[in-house]
Amino acid sequence: MIIRLMGVAALAIAAPAYAETQVIHAGRVITAAGSAPLGESTITVTDGRIVSVTPGRVPAPAGATEIDLSGKTVLPGLVDMHVHLSGDPGGDFWKEAVEPDEWGVVVGAKNALVTARAGFTTVRDLGSARDVGFVLRRGTAEGMIPGPRIISSGPAISIIGGHGDVSGFRPEVNAVLDAGNTCTGPEQCAARVREASKNGANVIKITATGGVLSQQGRGLGQHFTDPEMKAIADTAHGLGLRVAAHAHGARGIEGAARAGIDTIEHGTFADAAAIKAMKEKGTAYVPTLMAFTGIRDRLGKGVYTPTVEAKVRETLGTIGKALNAAHEAGVTIVFGTDAGVFEHGRNAEEFAQMVELGGMTPTEALASATTTAAKLLDMENEIGRIAPGYSADIIAVSGDPLADIRTLEKVDFVMVRGKRIP
Structure with missing residues:
Protein backbone atom coordinates (compact mmCIF):
# COMPACT_ATOMS: atom_id res chain seq x y z
CA MET A 1 0.00 0.00 0.00
CA ILE A 2 2.80 2.41 0.83
CA ILE A 3 4.47 1.70 -2.49
CA ARG A 4 1.22 2.32 -4.36
CA LEU A 5 0.65 5.66 -2.63
CA MET A 6 4.17 6.78 -3.34
CA GLY A 7 3.63 5.90 -6.98
CA VAL A 8 0.42 7.95 -7.15
CA ALA A 9 2.17 10.91 -5.51
CA ALA A 10 5.02 10.72 -8.01
CA LEU A 11 2.57 10.73 -10.90
CA ALA A 12 0.82 13.76 -9.45
CA ILE A 13 4.08 15.66 -9.19
CA ALA A 14 5.09 14.71 -12.74
CA ALA A 15 1.72 15.66 -14.27
CA PRO A 16 1.88 18.81 -16.43
CA ALA A 17 0.30 21.95 -15.04
CA TYR A 18 -2.97 23.09 -16.58
CA ALA A 19 -2.22 25.20 -19.65
CA GLU A 20 -3.47 28.77 -19.36
CA THR A 21 -4.85 30.07 -22.65
CA GLN A 22 -5.84 33.66 -23.35
CA VAL A 23 -7.46 34.88 -26.52
CA ILE A 24 -7.04 38.51 -27.55
CA HIS A 25 -9.53 39.98 -30.02
CA ALA A 26 -7.68 42.89 -31.66
CA GLY A 27 -9.11 45.55 -33.93
CA ARG A 28 -5.78 46.04 -35.69
CA VAL A 29 -2.35 44.44 -35.22
CA ILE A 30 1.13 45.73 -35.93
CA THR A 31 3.03 42.45 -35.80
CA ALA A 32 6.40 44.15 -36.36
CA ALA A 33 7.62 47.62 -37.24
CA GLY A 34 7.86 47.84 -41.02
CA SER A 35 5.32 45.09 -41.67
CA ALA A 36 1.90 45.95 -43.08
CA PRO A 37 -0.61 46.16 -40.21
CA LEU A 38 -3.27 43.46 -40.02
CA GLY A 39 -6.97 44.18 -39.65
CA GLU A 40 -9.24 42.48 -37.14
CA SER A 41 -7.29 39.54 -35.73
CA THR A 42 -7.26 36.98 -32.94
CA ILE A 43 -4.07 36.40 -30.94
CA THR A 44 -3.90 33.21 -28.92
CA VAL A 45 -1.53 33.04 -25.95
CA THR A 46 -0.80 29.86 -24.02
CA ASP A 47 1.45 29.72 -20.96
CA GLY A 48 2.98 33.11 -21.70
CA ARG A 49 3.77 32.50 -25.38
CA ILE A 50 2.02 33.54 -28.56
CA VAL A 51 0.59 30.45 -30.25
CA SER A 52 -1.12 32.02 -33.26
CA VAL A 53 -2.17 35.24 -34.95
CA THR A 54 -5.29 34.56 -37.00
CA PRO A 55 -7.28 36.92 -39.25
CA GLY A 56 -10.78 37.79 -38.06
CA ARG A 57 -12.52 37.13 -34.79
CA VAL A 58 -12.00 33.49 -33.92
CA PRO A 59 -14.09 31.88 -31.14
CA ALA A 60 -12.10 31.11 -28.01
CA PRO A 61 -11.67 27.48 -26.96
CA ALA A 62 -13.43 26.25 -23.84
CA GLY A 63 -11.80 27.45 -20.65
CA ALA A 64 -9.81 30.22 -22.30
CA THR A 65 -9.82 33.81 -21.03
CA GLU A 66 -11.02 36.32 -23.63
CA ILE A 67 -9.63 39.86 -23.82
CA ASP A 68 -11.54 42.33 -25.95
CA LEU A 69 -9.23 44.85 -27.66
CA SER A 70 -11.43 45.11 -30.73
CA GLY A 71 -11.30 48.91 -30.70
CA LYS A 72 -7.52 49.09 -30.26
CA THR A 73 -4.27 48.84 -32.17
CA VAL A 74 -2.27 45.95 -30.73
CA LEU A 75 1.52 45.89 -31.10
CA PRO A 76 4.65 44.37 -29.53
CA GLY A 77 5.71 45.53 -26.08
CA LEU A 377 19.84 42.27 -26.89
CA ASP A 378 20.31 39.01 -28.84
CA MET A 379 16.61 38.37 -28.19
CA GLU A 380 15.27 38.82 -31.72
CA ASN A 381 13.58 35.40 -31.51
CA GLU A 382 11.98 36.18 -28.15
CA ILE A 383 10.68 39.78 -28.11
CA GLY A 384 9.97 42.71 -30.44
CA ARG A 385 7.29 41.01 -32.58
CA ILE A 386 3.84 39.52 -32.31
CA ALA A 387 4.43 36.10 -33.84
CA PRO A 388 4.04 32.43 -32.90
CA GLY A 389 6.70 31.27 -30.45
CA TYR A 390 7.46 34.75 -29.12
CA SER A 391 6.98 35.85 -25.54
CA ALA A 392 3.52 37.38 -25.06
CA ASP A 393 4.77 40.92 -24.53
CA ILE A 394 1.85 42.84 -25.95
CA ILE A 395 0.45 46.35 -25.65
CA ALA A 396 -2.59 48.15 -27.04
CA VAL A 397 -3.28 51.80 -27.83
CA SER A 398 -6.13 53.86 -29.27
CA GLY A 399 -5.22 55.23 -32.67
CA ASP A 400 -2.39 54.58 -35.10
CA PRO A 401 1.19 55.07 -33.85
CA LEU A 402 2.51 54.83 -37.43
CA ALA A 403 0.54 57.98 -38.26
CA ASP A 404 0.94 59.76 -34.91
CA ILE A 405 3.84 58.48 -32.81
CA ARG A 406 2.49 60.33 -29.74
CA THR A 407 -0.25 57.69 -29.63
CA LEU A 408 2.29 55.57 -27.74
CA GLU A 409 2.30 58.07 -24.86
CA LYS A 410 -1.01 56.63 -23.62
CA VAL A 411 -1.10 52.85 -23.43
CA ASP A 412 -4.42 51.14 -22.63
CA PHE A 413 -3.34 47.52 -22.16
CA VAL A 414 -0.06 45.80 -21.24
CA MET A 415 0.88 42.13 -21.06
CA VAL A 416 4.37 40.98 -20.02
CA ARG A 417 5.30 37.30 -20.44
CA GLY A 418 1.61 36.53 -20.79
CA LYS A 419 0.65 38.27 -17.55
CA ARG A 420 -1.55 41.34 -17.66
CA ILE A 421 -0.11 44.35 -15.86
CA PRO A 422 -2.73 45.82 -13.50
Missing part, protein backbone atom coordinates in the same frame (compact mmCIF):
# COMPACT_ATOMS: atom_id res chain seq x y z
CA LEU A 78 8.27 48.33 -26.17
CA VAL A 79 11.92 48.15 -25.13
CA ASP A 80 13.78 50.95 -23.32
CA MET A 81 17.51 50.32 -23.59
CA HIS A 82 18.56 52.83 -20.93
CA VAL A 83 16.77 53.21 -17.60
CA HIS A 84 17.67 53.53 -13.93
CA LEU A 85 14.77 51.85 -12.14
CA SER A 86 16.17 52.42 -8.65
CA GLY A 87 16.49 56.18 -9.11
CA ASP A 88 14.07 59.10 -9.23
CA PRO A 89 14.87 62.57 -10.58
CA GLY A 90 16.01 65.54 -8.56
CA GLY A 91 17.28 63.74 -5.46
CA ASP A 92 19.96 65.43 -3.38
CA PHE A 93 23.34 63.82 -4.05
CA TRP A 94 24.15 63.65 -0.33
CA LYS A 95 21.39 61.06 0.17
CA GLU A 96 23.86 58.57 -1.25
CA ALA A 97 25.55 58.79 2.14
CA VAL A 98 22.43 58.17 4.23
CA GLU A 99 20.13 55.86 2.26
CA PRO A 100 20.91 52.11 2.24
CA ASP A 101 21.24 50.27 -1.05
CA GLU A 102 18.16 48.25 -0.10
CA TRP A 103 16.02 51.36 -0.49
CA GLY A 104 16.75 51.13 -4.21
CA VAL A 105 14.75 47.89 -4.36
CA VAL A 106 11.69 49.67 -2.94
CA VAL A 107 12.04 52.57 -5.37
CA GLY A 108 12.78 50.15 -8.19
CA ALA A 109 9.68 48.05 -7.54
CA LYS A 110 7.58 51.21 -7.74
CA ASN A 111 9.22 52.28 -10.98
CA ALA A 112 9.07 48.82 -12.54
CA LEU A 113 5.29 48.90 -12.34
CA VAL A 114 5.06 52.46 -13.64
CA THR A 115 7.36 51.59 -16.54
CA ALA A 116 5.39 48.51 -17.51
CA ARG A 117 2.11 50.42 -17.37
CA ALA A 118 3.65 52.85 -19.86
CA GLY A 119 4.03 50.01 -22.36
CA PHE A 120 7.65 49.05 -21.80
CA THR A 121 7.84 45.30 -21.37
CA THR A 122 11.65 45.00 -21.47
CA VAL A 123 14.22 47.44 -20.10
CA ARG A 124 17.99 47.59 -19.84
CA ASP A 125 18.81 48.88 -16.35
CA LEU A 126 22.19 50.59 -16.75
CA GLY A 127 23.61 51.50 -13.37
CA SER A 128 22.33 50.67 -9.90
CA ALA A 129 23.76 49.86 -6.50
CA ARG A 130 25.27 46.42 -6.13
CA ASP A 131 22.66 43.62 -6.32
CA VAL A 132 19.71 46.05 -6.56
CA GLY A 133 19.19 45.63 -10.30
CA PHE A 134 19.70 41.89 -10.02
CA VAL A 135 17.10 41.58 -7.25
CA LEU A 136 14.59 43.57 -9.30
CA ARG A 137 15.37 41.39 -12.33
CA ARG A 138 14.57 38.25 -10.36
CA GLY A 139 11.47 39.78 -8.81
CA THR A 140 9.84 40.57 -12.15
CA ALA A 141 11.01 37.29 -13.72
CA GLU A 142 9.40 35.26 -10.94
CA GLY A 143 6.23 37.35 -10.92
CA MET A 144 6.70 38.69 -7.39
CA ILE A 145 7.01 42.27 -8.66
CA PRO A 146 4.81 43.44 -11.55
CA GLY A 147 7.06 45.00 -14.13
CA PRO A 148 9.08 44.53 -17.30
CA ARG A 149 11.74 41.99 -18.18
CA ILE A 150 14.97 43.48 -16.83
CA ILE A 151 18.45 43.31 -18.32
CA SER A 152 20.82 44.63 -15.65
CA SER A 153 24.41 45.84 -15.59
CA GLY A 154 24.75 46.42 -11.86
CA PRO A 155 27.13 49.28 -10.97
CA ALA A 156 28.78 51.07 -13.89
CA ILE A 157 32.53 50.69 -14.28
CA SER A 158 34.30 54.04 -13.90
CA ILE A 159 37.70 55.66 -13.65
CA ILE A 160 38.78 56.81 -10.18
CA GLY A 161 37.09 60.13 -9.50
CA GLY A 162 35.07 60.02 -12.71
CA HIS A 163 31.39 59.84 -13.50
CA GLY A 164 30.12 56.74 -11.74
CA ASP A 165 32.59 56.98 -8.86
CA VAL A 166 31.41 58.45 -5.56
CA SER A 167 32.39 62.10 -5.21
CA GLY A 168 31.27 65.31 -3.53
CA PHE A 169 32.03 64.24 0.05
CA ARG A 170 35.02 64.38 2.37
CA PRO A 171 37.71 61.88 1.29
CA GLU A 172 37.01 59.56 4.19
CA VAL A 173 33.28 59.49 3.30
CA ASN A 174 34.08 58.85 -0.36
CA ALA A 175 36.23 55.92 0.75
CA VAL A 176 33.43 54.38 2.83
CA LEU A 177 30.95 54.71 -0.04
CA ASP A 178 33.36 53.32 -2.64
CA ALA A 179 31.54 50.59 -4.59
CA GLY A 180 34.71 48.96 -5.85
CA ASN A 181 33.69 49.71 -9.44
CA THR A 182 36.70 51.78 -10.55
CA CYS A 183 39.78 50.69 -12.46
CA THR A 184 43.05 51.99 -13.87
CA GLY A 185 44.89 50.31 -16.74
CA PRO A 186 43.77 47.59 -19.14
CA GLU A 187 44.46 44.68 -16.78
CA GLN A 188 42.47 46.07 -13.87
CA CYS A 189 39.63 47.16 -16.16
CA ALA A 190 39.43 43.63 -17.60
CA ALA A 191 39.23 42.32 -14.03
CA ARG A 192 36.27 44.62 -13.28
CA VAL A 193 34.43 43.18 -16.27
CA ARG A 194 35.08 39.65 -15.05
CA GLU A 195 33.84 40.60 -11.58
CA ALA A 196 30.65 42.10 -13.03
CA SER A 197 30.07 38.92 -15.02
CA LYS A 198 30.69 36.80 -11.93
CA ASN A 199 28.22 38.89 -9.92
CA GLY A 200 25.43 38.41 -12.47
CA ALA A 201 25.56 41.30 -14.95
CA ASN A 202 23.69 40.78 -18.24
CA VAL A 203 25.52 43.71 -19.83
CA ILE A 204 28.55 45.83 -18.98
CA LYS A 205 28.09 49.57 -18.44
CA ILE A 206 31.07 51.95 -18.45
CA THR A 207 31.37 55.71 -18.17
CA ALA A 208 33.65 56.51 -21.10
CA THR A 209 33.43 60.27 -20.49
CA GLY A 210 32.49 62.71 -17.78
CA GLY A 211 28.83 62.97 -16.84
CA VAL A 212 26.35 65.76 -16.28
CA LEU A 213 24.86 64.79 -12.91
CA SER A 214 27.99 63.68 -11.05
CA GLN A 215 29.62 66.11 -8.64
CA GLN A 216 33.05 65.96 -10.28
CA GLY A 217 33.69 69.08 -12.37
CA ARG A 218 36.17 67.64 -14.84
CA GLY A 219 34.10 68.30 -17.94
CA LEU A 220 32.45 65.87 -20.33
CA GLY A 221 35.51 64.67 -22.22
CA GLN A 222 37.08 61.21 -22.48
CA HIS A 223 37.85 59.44 -19.20
CA PHE A 224 38.97 55.89 -20.00
CA THR A 225 41.99 55.55 -22.24
CA ASP A 226 41.65 53.77 -25.59
CA PRO A 227 43.59 50.69 -24.34
CA GLU A 228 41.38 50.51 -21.22
CA MET A 229 38.21 50.57 -23.31
CA LYS A 230 39.56 47.95 -25.70
CA ALA A 231 40.37 45.68 -22.76
CA ILE A 232 36.84 46.15 -21.46
CA ALA A 233 35.23 45.41 -24.83
CA ASP A 234 37.44 42.40 -25.60
CA THR A 235 36.95 40.88 -22.16
CA ALA A 236 33.18 41.39 -22.20
CA HIS A 237 32.81 39.93 -25.68
CA GLY A 238 34.86 36.93 -24.66
CA LEU A 239 32.31 36.36 -21.89
CA GLY A 240 29.36 36.77 -24.25
CA LEU A 241 28.43 40.21 -22.89
CA ARG A 242 27.83 43.48 -24.72
CA VAL A 243 29.12 46.83 -23.48
CA ALA A 244 27.20 50.11 -23.17
CA ALA A 245 29.26 53.29 -22.85
CA HIS A 246 27.94 56.48 -21.30
CA ALA A 247 29.65 59.04 -23.54
CA HIS A 248 29.14 62.77 -24.11
CA GLY A 249 32.38 64.17 -25.56
CA ALA A 250 33.26 63.51 -29.19
CA ARG A 251 36.68 61.95 -28.61
CA GLY A 252 35.32 59.66 -25.92
CA ILE A 253 32.56 58.55 -28.31
CA GLU A 254 35.06 57.95 -31.10
CA GLY A 255 37.46 56.10 -28.81
CA ALA A 256 34.68 53.87 -27.46
CA ALA A 257 33.48 53.00 -30.95
CA ARG A 258 36.96 52.16 -32.21
CA ALA A 259 37.55 50.02 -29.10
CA GLY A 260 34.58 47.84 -30.04
CA ILE A 261 32.03 49.13 -27.52
CA ASP A 262 28.55 48.03 -28.61
CA THR A 263 26.39 51.07 -27.79
CA ILE A 264 26.99 54.75 -27.21
CA GLU A 265 24.61 56.18 -24.62
CA HIS A 266 23.73 59.92 -24.92
CA GLY A 267 26.35 60.79 -27.57
CA THR A 268 25.71 64.47 -26.93
CA PHE A 269 28.65 66.06 -28.74
CA ALA A 270 29.23 63.42 -31.42
CA ASP A 271 30.96 65.04 -34.39
CA ALA A 272 31.62 63.77 -37.91
CA ALA A 273 34.67 61.74 -36.86
CA ALA A 274 32.82 60.11 -33.97
CA ILE A 275 29.82 59.25 -36.13
CA LYS A 276 32.10 57.87 -38.85
CA ALA A 277 33.75 55.58 -36.28
CA MET A 278 30.35 54.39 -35.04
CA LYS A 279 29.22 53.60 -38.56
CA GLU A 280 32.44 51.80 -39.48
CA LYS A 281 32.47 49.68 -36.31
CA GLY A 282 28.75 48.93 -36.24
CA THR A 283 28.30 50.75 -32.94
CA ALA A 284 24.66 51.48 -32.12
CA TYR A 285 23.48 54.81 -30.74
CA VAL A 286 21.06 55.23 -27.82
CA PRO A 287 20.27 58.99 -27.82
CA THR A 288 18.32 59.39 -24.51
CA LEU A 289 16.78 62.73 -25.52
CA MET A 290 14.35 62.63 -22.59
CA ALA A 291 17.31 62.93 -20.21
CA PHE A 292 17.77 66.48 -21.44
CA THR A 293 14.08 67.17 -20.81
CA GLY A 294 14.57 65.98 -17.25
CA ILE A 295 17.55 68.19 -16.50
CA ARG A 296 16.12 71.21 -18.31
CA ASP A 297 12.91 71.00 -16.25
CA ARG A 298 14.96 71.27 -13.04
CA LEU A 299 17.48 73.87 -14.10
CA GLY A 300 17.64 77.00 -11.94
CA LYS A 301 15.34 75.59 -9.24
CA GLY A 302 17.96 74.75 -6.63
CA VAL A 303 17.82 71.06 -7.48
CA TYR A 304 21.38 70.83 -8.79
CA THR A 305 24.65 72.07 -7.34
CA PRO A 306 26.49 74.86 -9.25
CA THR A 307 28.93 72.24 -10.61
CA VAL A 308 26.10 70.21 -12.12
CA GLU A 309 24.17 73.25 -13.37
CA ALA A 310 27.21 74.38 -15.36
CA LYS A 311 27.36 71.01 -17.10
CA VAL A 312 23.60 71.01 -17.73
CA ARG A 313 23.83 74.34 -19.53
CA GLU A 314 26.70 73.01 -21.62
CA THR A 315 24.50 70.28 -23.10
CA LEU A 316 21.16 71.95 -23.75
CA GLY A 317 22.04 73.64 -27.03
CA THR A 318 22.85 70.36 -28.73
CA ILE A 319 19.70 68.28 -28.18
CA GLY A 320 18.88 66.13 -31.19
CA LYS A 321 21.77 67.31 -33.37
CA ALA A 322 23.88 64.20 -32.90
CA LEU A 323 20.87 61.94 -33.48
CA ASN A 324 19.99 63.74 -36.69
CA ALA A 325 23.55 63.41 -38.00
CA ALA A 326 23.87 59.78 -36.93
CA HIS A 327 20.53 58.90 -38.52
CA GLU A 328 21.56 60.52 -41.80
CA ALA A 329 24.85 58.61 -41.69
CA GLY A 330 23.06 55.28 -41.31
CA VAL A 331 24.13 54.53 -37.74
CA THR A 332 21.86 52.01 -36.00
CA ILE A 333 19.57 53.93 -33.64
CA VAL A 334 18.14 52.17 -30.60
CA PHE A 335 15.49 53.54 -28.27
CA GLY A 336 16.60 54.57 -24.77
CA THR A 337 15.57 57.35 -22.43
CA ASP A 338 17.67 57.53 -19.24
CA ALA A 339 14.47 57.27 -17.19
CA GLY A 340 15.30 58.17 -13.61
CA VAL A 341 16.79 61.48 -14.75
CA PHE A 342 13.15 62.31 -15.53
CA GLU A 343 10.03 60.71 -14.09
CA HIS A 344 9.56 57.03 -14.90
CA GLY A 345 6.45 56.44 -16.99
CA ARG A 346 7.17 59.29 -19.41
CA ASN A 347 9.48 57.06 -21.46
CA ALA A 348 7.32 57.13 -24.60
CA GLU A 349 7.75 60.89 -24.94
CA GLU A 350 11.15 60.01 -26.42
CA PHE A 351 9.44 58.86 -29.63
CA ALA A 352 8.20 62.31 -30.60
CA GLN A 353 11.63 63.82 -30.00
CA MET A 354 13.24 61.15 -32.17
CA VAL A 355 10.86 62.08 -34.98
CA GLU A 356 10.79 65.85 -34.52
CA LEU A 357 14.44 66.47 -33.60
CA GLY A 358 16.17 63.40 -34.98
CA GLY A 359 14.53 63.20 -38.40
CA MET A 360 13.27 59.63 -37.93
CA THR A 361 9.97 58.37 -39.28
CA PRO A 362 7.39 56.92 -36.87
CA THR A 363 8.10 53.46 -38.28
CA GLU A 364 11.85 53.86 -37.69
CA ALA A 365 11.24 55.12 -34.17
CA LEU A 366 8.95 52.18 -33.39
CA ALA A 367 11.50 49.73 -34.82
CA SER A 368 14.19 51.24 -32.57
CA ALA A 369 12.11 50.19 -29.54
CA THR A 370 11.09 46.76 -30.83
CA THR A 371 12.90 44.77 -33.53
CA THR A 372 16.15 46.76 -33.48
CA ALA A 373 16.36 46.72 -29.68
CA ALA A 374 15.57 43.01 -29.58
CA LYS A 375 18.40 42.27 -32.01
CA LEU A 376 20.88 44.27 -29.95
